[in-house]
Amino acid sequence: MTGMRTKRVLIVGGGSAGWTTAAYLNAVLNKGAQKAAEVSLVESPDIPRVGVGEATIPNINNTLAAIGIDEADFLKAVDGTFKQSIRFVNWLDNNDDFYHHPFCRYAAGAGEDPGRMWLMSDRSVPFMDTVSAQPAICEMGLSPKMLGNESSGLSLVYAFHMDAMKFADYLTSFSTARGVSHYVENVVDVEMHESGDIAAVRTDSGTRLEADLFVDCTGFAAHLIEKKLGVGFEDCSQWLLCDRAVTINVPYEHFYPGAVRPYTTATALSAGWVWDIPLQTRRALGYVHSSAFISADEAERELRAFEGQHAESLPSRVVNFQVGRRRQQWAANCVAIGLSGGFIEPLESTGLYLSQIASEALAEYFPYTEDMAPLAFRFNRVMANRFYEVLDFINMHYCLTRRTDTPFWREIRRPERINDRLKAKLDFWRLKPPSAYDFEDQFFPGQPAASVQSGGPSGDNRSPVDTGRLWNHHSYENVLYGMDFLRGEFRALYGDNRPRPGILRRVQSAVQSAPGKLPPHDVWLQRMVGMSDFR
Numbered sequence: 308m309t310g311m312r313t314k315r316v317l318i319v320g321g322g323s324a325g326w327t328t329a330a331y332l333n334a335v336l337n338k339g340a341q342k343a344a345e346v347s348l349v350e351s352p353d354i355p356r357v358g359v360g361e362a363t364i365p366n367i368n369n370t371l372a373a374i375g376i377d378e379a380d381f382l383k384a385v386d387g388t389f390k391q392s393i394r395f396v397n398w399l400d401n402n403d404d405f406y407h408h409p410f411c412r413y414a415a416g417a418g419e420d421p422g423r424m425w426l427m428s429d430r431s432v433p434f435m436d437t438v439s440a441q442p443a444i445c446e447m448g449l450s451p452k453m454l455g456n457e458s459s460g461l462s463l464v465y466a467f468h469m470d471a472m473k474f475a476d477y478l479t480s481f482s483t484a485r486g487v488s489h490y491v492e493n494v495v496d497v498e499m500h501e502s503g504d505i506a507a508v509r510t511d512s513g514t515r516l517e518a519d520l521f522v523d524c525t526g527f528a529a530h531l532i533e534k535k536l537g538v539g540f541e542d543c544s545q546w547l548l549c550d551r552a553v554t555i556n557v558p559y560e561h562f563y564p565g566a567v568r569p570y571t572t573a574t575a576l577s578a579g580w581v582w583d584i585p586l587q588t589r590r591a592l593g594y595v596h597s598s599a600f601i602s603a604d605e606a607e608r609e610l611r612a613f614e615g616q617h618a619e620s621l622p623s624r625v626v627n628f629q630v631g632r633r634r635q636q637w638a639a640n641c642v643a644i645g646l647s648g649g650f651i652e653p654l655e656s657t658g659l660y661l662s663q664i665a666s667e668a669l670a671e672y673f674p675y676t677e678d679m680a681p682l683a684f685r686f687n688r689v690m691a692n693r694f695y696e697v698l699d700f701i702n703m704h705y706c707l708t709r710r711t712d713t714p715f716w717r718e719i720r721r722p723e724r725i726n727d728r729l730k731a732k733l734d735f736w737r738l739k740p741p742s743a744y745d746f747e748d749q750f751f752p753g754q755p756a757a758s759v760q761s762g763g764p765s766g767d768n769r770s771p772v773d774t775g776r777l778w779n780h781h782s783y784e785n786v787l788y789g790m791d792f793l794r795g796e797f798r799a800l801y802g803d804n805r806p807r808p809g810i811l812r813r814v815q816s817a818v819q820s821a822p823g824k825l826p827p828h829d830v831w832l833q834r835m836v837g838m839s840d841f842r
C-alpha cells in the first residue's frame with residue numbers, strides 16, 4: 308500500500324454509536340507501534356443522547372473483546388444483565404401464546420433435519436424446547452453462567468441488557484484514557500474541499516477541527532451525511548409501520564417482580580408491542596407503536612394498564628423514529644454510523660449491533676491510502692446487505708400473525724406489508740422448510756434483481772443478499788415455527804405421528820441438569836457484579 312501515513316479521524320457525536328466507533332477504531336487500528344489512526348470525537352454539551360434501556364445480540368461480545376473490555380467491569384458500569392433469548396408474547400393469536408427466540412441450540416445428528424422432523428411429529432413439545440435448552444433455562448430464571456469462572460458444560464450463548472447512556476460514558480473514560488481526543492462543543496459549520504470532501508468542522512467555541520475521515524454519529528440529526536452532503540434516506544415504513552415509542556422505567560425500589568429475567572420480553576399490544584428489558588436497578592419498558600393507529604396519550608395509557616397499577620405515577624417519555632436507511636452510509640470522506648446511518652425498530656435488538664458492525668467494517672475497509680471510493684463501495688454494499696437482512700427478519704415477525712382483533716393487526720396482514728425479498732423467501736420455504744443450504748446466499752426465485760436504492764454514482768442497485776452471518780436458518784426456524792408456519796401443510800401431507808428429532812433427548816438432559824449448575828440470574832448479578840438485593 309502506497310502513501311500510508313497516520314490518518315486523522317474525527318467522529319462527530321458522542322452517543323453509543325460515536326463512542327463505540329472511537330473505542331473500536333482506536334483499539335483495532337492502533338495496535339503495537341503502528342498508529343494508523345489519530346482518533347478524535349466532538350460531542351454537543353446540549354443535545355442529549357438516545358438511551359432507552361437497550362437489549363443486544365451476542366455479537367457485542369466480539370466488539371467488547373476487540374476493544375479490550377472486561378465483562379464484569381462492563382456489567383457494573385452499564386447497569387447490565389444477561390440476555391439469553393427474546394420471549395415473544397401474543398404475536399400469533401393474542402391468547403397468552405408465546406415462543407422464545409433463544410441465542411443457541413444443540414447441533415443436530417448427521418443427516419438429521421430437526422425442523423422438518425419436528426413438523427412431521429405430533430409437536431406436543433414446542434419447537435423451541437425440541438432444539439434448545441435455553442427457553443426452559445430462561446423460564447426457570449437462571450443465569451447463563453455459574454458463580455466463579457467454572458464452565459457449566461452447557462455452552463449457553465448470551466448477550467446483555469444495558470443502559471446505552473452509561474455505555475457511552477464508560478467508553479468515554481475507556482477511550483480517552485487510551486489516547487482518543489475529546490471535545491465537548493457544538494458543531495455549527497462544516498467546511499468543504501473543492502473535491503467534494505469535508506475539510507473541517509467548526510464549533511460554537513470557535514474551534515476548527517480538520518480530519519482526513521469524518522464519521523457522522525450525530526443521531527437522527529445526520530448533520531454531515533444529510534445536511535451537508537445531501538445523501539438521501541430510503542424510507543421503509545411501508546413494511547414496518549411503527550414510528551414512535553412511549554417509554555417508562557420501573558425502578559426495583561418502586562416495584563420488584565421477584566426476579567431478574569435473563570431474557571427480553573416483547574409483548575404484542577393493540578397497535579405494536581412492548582419491550583420489557585430488565586437491568587440491575589430497574590426494568591425499562593417501551594411501547595413501540597404506529598402513530599397512524601394510536602395517539603401517544605392512548606399508547607401511554609395502554610402501556611401503564613399493561614404494566615399494572617404500580618406504573619400509574621411513573622414518568623414517561625416519547626421517542627419518535629423513522630425506519631429506513633441512508634442510501635450511502637459512506638459518501639466522499641464521511642461515514643454515517645448509528646442512527647444517522649439508518650434505523651430499524653428495536654424488535655430484534657439490532658440498533659447497537661448495526662453500529663458495532665459498521666465500526667468493524669470501517670476498520671476492515673479503513674482508507675490507509677488516498678483512494679477511498681472502492682473501499683466506500685464495499686462498505687456500502689456490506690452495510691446494505693445487513694440492513695435488509697434485519698428488515699426482512701423483523702417484517703416476518705409481524706406478517707405471520709393470525710391476529711385480527713385491531714385495525715393495526717389487520718393492516719399488518721395485508722400482502723403489500725410484506726416486502727418482496729421476504730415474500731420470495733416464504734414462498735420458497737412453503738416448498739421446502741428452511742435449512743442451512745438456503746443461507747449460503749439468500750437469493751430466491753421471484754426475488755427482485757434490483758432493489759438497493761444506492762442513490763450513488765456507483766449504480767450498484769443489485770438485490771442485497773443475506774450472508775447468514777446474522778440470522779441463519781436456526782433463527783428463522785425459531786420465529787417461523789413459533790408462529791405456526793407450515794403446520795397445517797405438513798399435517799395435511801404427512802399426518803403428525805413420526806418420531807421426534809433425536810436432539811430432543813440431549814436438550815431434555817441439559818434442562819434437567821441446569822438448576823443444579825446455574826444460579827438464579829439475580830443471585831449471579833449480586834455475587835459477581837454487586838447488584839443490590841431487592842427481594
Ligand SMILES: Cc1cc2nc3c(=O)[nH]c(=O)nc-3n(C[C@H](O)[C@H](O)[C@H](O)COP(=O)(O)OP(=O)(O)OC[C@H]3O[C@@H](n4cnc5c(N)ncnc54)[C@H](O)[C@@H]3O)c2cc1C
Binds near residue numbers: 349
Ligand atoms: C425507540 C428506540 C429503541 C431502541 N432500542 C434498542 C435496543 O433495544 N437495542 C439496541 O441495540 N439499540 C436500540 N436502540 C438504538 C440505540 O438506542 C441507538 O442506536 C444508540 O443509542 C445509538 O445512537 P446514536 O449514537 O446514533 O445517536 P444519539 O444517542 O442520538 O447520539 C447523537 C450524538 O450526537 C451529538 N450531536 C448531535 N448534534 C451535534 C452537533 N451539532 N454537534 C456536536 N454533537 C452533536 C449528540 O450530542 C449526541 O452525543 C433504540 C433506539 C430507539 C430510538
